[in-house]
Amino acid sequence: MSLYEKIVNRQQKISVIGLGYVGLPIAIAFARKALVIGFDVNTKKIGLYKSGIDPTGEVGSEAIKNTTVEFTAGERKLREARFHIIAVPTPVNKDHTPDLTALKSASCILGRNLARGSIVVYESTVYPGVTEEICLPILEKESGLKGGSDFKIAYSPERINPGDMNHRLENIVKIVSGMDHETLDTVARVYELVVKAGVYRAESIKVAEAAKVIENSQRDINIAFMNELSIIFNKMGIDTKAVLKAAGTKWNFLKFYPGLVGGHCIGVDPYYLTYKAEEMGYHSQIILAGRQINDHMPKYVAENVVKKMIKANKQIKGSKVAIFGVTFKENCPDVRNTKVVDIVKELEEYGIEVKIVDPVADQEDLWETYKISPRNAEEIVDMDAVIFAVPHEAFKSIKLKDIKKMFNHQDQYPRTMDESAAATQPGAGQGQNVYVLIDVKGMFDKKEAEDMNFLYWRL
Incomplete structure (x- = not known):
C-alpha cells in the first residue's frame, strides 16, 4: 500500500510544523481528510489551540474547537507521521539578507524525529536552491538517513493570503514539486485531497521555489510604480486615485494602487531573490529599485502629515496624532513587518505624540x-x-462627522492673513478650524472631506 493510500485510509499521519497564518489553515484542512499532528515550538500558541481559540483569525475558533488536529509542542510526536509539511516564517535580517533561522531550526527538529519512508514538504518562501542545498543536508545530518533513498523531499509554496476570506487554500491552485517523479506524484495526490482548485506540477523544486519568490516580487514592483506615480502626481497637484480611476477604463490596464508594503511576503520575498542573484554575480536593477521606493513610503507619508499640519498652522512639537490601523494589511491581526510602525517612529522624531487605534491587531504581538x-x-x-x-x-462605519469630534477644536495658534491664504483647499477658509485628515488608502470621499473643512491628503 502506498503512502498516499495509507494517509487516505488513516493508517499514516500528516504533520504540519509551524502553526501560524499558513500552517494552521493547512492543518485544519487536512484534518478533514486525514490524521494530522499540528506541531509548534510556541507552547502558549498550542495552549490556545487546545482551548479552541484561533489568535490568527484565519480559520476561526469554531473550526479549532471542532478539528481533530492533535496540537502539540512535543517534537517526539512527529515520529508518528510519515508526511511532513514545514510552514515556518522566512523573514529578512536588518540588512535585508535572508533569515533562515526558523527554517533551519524546523529542519533540525524534524530531522531528529524523521522515520524512513517519509516525505518532507517545505512551504516556506525561499530563494531557489534552499530546499535541496540547505534543508536536505540538515535533515540528513540530524536523522542519519539518506535523502532520496531513506526519505524524500518536496516543495510546495504557500499561496494563502492572510485576512482574505475569498482566496483560501482550497480554491487557489497549488504548485507542487518533488525530488523525483514518484515523490511529485504522491505530493500532488495528497494536496489534491484538500485543494479543490487543483495542483500544478512544477518541473523541479528550484522551479517551484523561483515561481513563488517572483509572485510577490512582481506585485512589489507594480505597487512601487503606483507609489512613484503618487509622489509625482502629488507634486503636480493631481489626485492619484482619480488618475487611476480614469486609466482603469482601458481593458488591459493593471489595477494596482499605491500604499504601504509590509508584512511577511511582499515586503520580504524580493530580497530573497536579489540575495541569490547577487551571490551569482548579478546586481538587481528593477527589483531593488522597487524595494527602495516602497521602503521609503512610511517616511514620505509622515513628511506629508507634518506638511499638512504646518499648513493648518499646528505647532508640531507636542502635537497629537491618531493613527487608525497598525497591521500590515486590512482585516488581518498580523503586525509582522508593518510599515505603519515606521510612520509612528518618523512622527515621534518630530516630537509628536502618536496614539494607535486598531481593534483587529494582535495586541500581545503589538506590545511584544x-x-x-x-x-x-x-x-x-x-x-x-x-x-x-x-x-x-x-x-468602515466611521463617518467624517465622527472624525471631526476627534480633533482639538481650540484654535490656539490664530492664522495671520498669509497663513490663512496658505490653507486654500476647498472648505479650509480663513478664520475656521482646519482638520488634518490623512487617508492613506483613500477610504473617504475627497470632495466631501474638503467640503467639511478637512485638509485632506491621500496617496
Whole structure:
C-alpha cells in the first residue's frame, strides 16, 4: 500500500510544523481528510489551540474547537507521521539578507524525529536552491538517513493570503514539486485531497521555489510604480486615485494602487531573490529599485502629515496624532513587518505624540514587538491630525462627522492673513478650524472631506 493510500485510509499521519497564518489553515484542512499532528515550538500558541481559540483569525475558533488536529509542542510526536509539511516564517535580517533561522531550526527538529519512508514538504518562501542545498543536508545530518533513498523531499509554496476570506487554500491552485517523479506524484495526490482548485506540477523544486519568490516580487514592483506615480502626481497637484480611476477604463490596464508594503511576503520575498542573484554575480536593477521606493513610503507619508499640519498652522512639537490601523494589511491581526510602525517612529522624531487605534491587531504581538498599546476609538480626542493607515472593515462605519469630534477644536495658534491664504483647499477658509485628515488608502470621499473643512491628503 502506498503512502498516499495509507494517509487516505488513516493508517499514516500528516504533520504540519509551524502553526501560524499558513500552517494552521493547512492543518485544519487536512484534518478533514486525514490524521494530522499540528506541531509548534510556541507552547502558549498550542495552549490556545487546545482551548479552541484561533489568535490568527484565519480559520476561526469554531473550526479549532471542532478539528481533530492533535496540537502539540512535543517534537517526539512527529515520529508518528510519515508526511511532513514545514510552514515556518522566512523573514529578512536588518540588512535585508535572508533569515533562515526558523527554517533551519524546523529542519533540525524534524530531522531528529524523521522515520524512513517519509516525505518532507517545505512551504516556506525561499530563494531557489534552499530546499535541496540547505534543508536536505540538515535533515540528513540530524536523522542519519539518506535523502532520496531513506526519505524524500518536496516543495510546495504557500499561496494563502492572510485576512482574505475569498482566496483560501482550497480554491487557489497549488504548485507542487518533488525530488523525483514518484515523490511529485504522491505530493500532488495528497494536496489534491484538500485543494479543490487543483495542483500544478512544477518541473523541479528550484522551479517551484523561483515561481513563488517572483509572485510577490512582481506585485512589489507594480505597487512601487503606483507609489512613484503618487509622489509625482502629488507634486503636480493631481489626485492619484482619480488618475487611476480614469486609466482603469482601458481593458488591459493593471489595477494596482499605491500604499504601504509590509508584512511577511511582499515586503520580504524580493530580497530573497536579489540575495541569490547577487551571490551569482548579478546586481538587481528593477527589483531593488522597487524595494527602495516602497521602503521609503512610511517616511514620505509622515513628511506629508507634518506638511499638512504646518499648513493648518499646528505647532508640531507636542502635537497629537491618531493613527487608525497598525497591521500590515486590512482585516488581518498580523503586525509582522508593518510599515505603519515606521510612520509612528518618523512622527515621534518630530516630537509628536502618536496614539494607535486598531481593534483587529494582535495586541500581545503589538506590545511584544513594538511596545505599542492600542487605544479605543472613544479615547481619541483633542487630536491635531488623524491618519487612516489601514482600511479595516471595522473602520468602515466611521463617518467624517465622527472624525471631526476627534480633533482639538481650540484654535490656539490664530492664522495671520498669509497663513490663512496658505490653507486654500476647498472648505479650509480663513478664520475656521482646519482638520488634518490623512487617508492613506483613500477610504473617504475627497470632495466631501474638503467640503467639511478637512485638509485632506491621500496617496
